[in-house]
Amino acid sequence: MSRLIIRKVAVLGAGVMGAQIAAHCANASVPVILFDLPKEGDPNAIAKKAVDGLKKLDPAPLATRDRAQFIEVANYGSDLEKLRDCDLIIEAIAEKMEWKLDLYAKVAPFIRPDAIFASNTSGLSINALDQGLPEAMRDRFCGIHFFNPPRYMALVELIPTARTQPAMLDDLEAWLTTRLGKSIVRAKDTPNFVANRVGVFSILAVMHHTARLGLGFDEVDALTGPLIGRPRSATYRTADVVGLDTLAHVVGTMDATLPDDPWHGYYKSPEWLAGLIAKGALGQKTKGGIFRKEGKVINVLDLASGAYRPSAGEVAPEVLAILKNRNPAEKFAQLRASQHPQAQFLWAIFRDVFHYCAFQLGAIADSARDVDFAMRWGFGWQQGPFETWQAAGWQAIANAIKNDIEAGVAMTNAPLPAWVFDGRTGVHTPDGSWSASDATLKPRSTLPVYQRQLFPERVLGEAAPDAGVTLWENDGVRLWNLPAKDARIGIISFKSKMHAVGDEVLDGVLEAIARAERDLDGLVIWHEAPFAVGANLAQVVEACKAGQFDRLEKTVAKFQQASMALKHSAVPTVAAVQGMALGGGCEFVMHATHRVMALESYVGLVEAGVGLIPAGGGCKEFALRAAGFASRAAGGDVFPFIQNMFQTIAMANVSKSALQAVELGFAKESDDILFNANELLHVALARARAIAESGYQPPLVQRAVQVAGRNGIATCEMMLINMKEGGFISEWDYRVARAAATALCGGEVETNAKVSEQWILDVERALFVDLLKTEKTQQRIVHMLETGKPLRN
Incomplete structure (x- = not known):
């Protein structure tokens, strides 16, 4: 496979999706030109406004604010010549076929013969769009459907036309996978492709059964969120977030383009949805839709009265008990048997989605794997529909669906395909996933880019990857390797809940480093996200209650010993970071020889939130870096470099990306x-x-x-006094922050004194234990354990 080199991207359309696709390209250090219509006065006003808007959105499309500098603004009136410099052009304008075709005619003369042209349509026919292109461009055209928001949603659907070059599509898949971090599903050119086809049908099924059983929107969202492995936004809140007009448009596409579909009668927006859209209540973007926030109260539309009421959806205890059953087969049998409307509702929405996916599989996807991954990556489901069905017992569920179809209680009487009843136990096996269109099991993609994924996401029933060879382990840590990859590089994986750092993890890290120095060439700390959420606070509280402060001081000393062992090991140590690396987890990251970080790494010294300061070497590392900067600066004053570090610790700042982790000093430019x-x-x-x-x-x-x-301590203290008097921090925040300043500044020593690393570690440890002995810090720790939120006492 050739290597696709994309030096510059153009995005046509500066709307919500276009601007955020441009932002993510900029995150990946790919220069991008964002085009939109020319305006009088400033012809680039629309694109400029879109880029400015990126800096205000939350969650942030930009990994750091300065990434916006890599987005150049342009317009279709005077800047089309700039397209000649672009290797990939992504069209992302409104979902109107005639508008897209008009734009294609305008830009086609300026696109290089070797460039890739792609449409970010969410459901229009790619082959129909292809008809608007010159013959010479058609083999390098395809659909490239990002999901919103593009930075955070993994899924990109790639949709070829009948004439798209297969090699070009392979190259593009590899580039999207590694450079933009996307998870790819190859979709067929059918209306709404894979994820939206199934996802929107699922929403329509929920709406149908909501009305049939007379449930409230808030009640349904309580049922269709995390309790069944779906996002917290569940169904109706998701509709508000997506935009009720957008949802109606996608439903309309299915209505207009799928006349022979057995479920076609359901491809309509309910009257209440059309009514909200007519009133301009489009959801989150208009501050109100199905749900509406008034002050601190979240209200929900009540269909019976037509008015809004406080949202208070609850799950019935008997239904909650069923959902907590960890045996999927028993759970589904109990849902079917229950007479409670909520249970009947849940069985019905699962049944109809299973029925729909089985019936449509051959038409919409290459295999069941693509359907399940599309729903995981595009809609945030923990399991795809086929995985859920297979886990619950394939034949038992199939027979139940068949019985409901024959009884006339399913949404349509279309029969299940014959392959469902061929004696199988599911659609996913170690040999591959079922392809209804080809009547065979299909293995995973063999593109070379996937060889970089040693532990890829798997569907239920798929063959497990090589689990490696355990070299040593204790209750907190496993030291292992992958002989097929590199037998002499060890891998440390934490076994604790959320990878919290307690005594067993510290003992394991120290032992693993000692063994690596003796027997290996290097060490990697890696496990699935989160990297580590910090110290094991439950162990800390237990020791505090028992008055075991000597024991706690020894644990802190051991933590410092482990951090220093990571830094000064005779073999290199590499921290492979994804997700949260907080508190002690951040300190391990800072002490490693090198860091390999996923973009979505949220790193920070957050000890102030529980009334403590970093004491695993975090303050010491910042002090070392400040001294290094000062030694190369005119005047050699340390404090200017301490100031930002102090604010980072005192405010418990956490990076919102790996790029920002570098800015905050938790990682290095060379990582x-x-x-x-x-x-x-x-x-x-x-x-x-x-x-x-x-x-x-x-x-x-x-x-x-x-x-x-x-x-240095006194200068930090002046800042704190101003913040305290202004009401920005409490008396205890002041006390904790002053302790952090003391550690960062090397303790109560003369300004510009020279001390050892061990001295700073001793200062850290003593201040940490002193804070631990106080009632207010103990209150903060307990509150964090009980609520997951900081207490500002």
């Missing part, structure tokens, strides 16, 4: 940032090997670190 988290282990192993092969020598422990001392 690797990957956009596809599934590639972390592959790259981390390679990086550890490369560092080892380069003749690695660990850094020496420093004995003369210049610190800011008393003057």
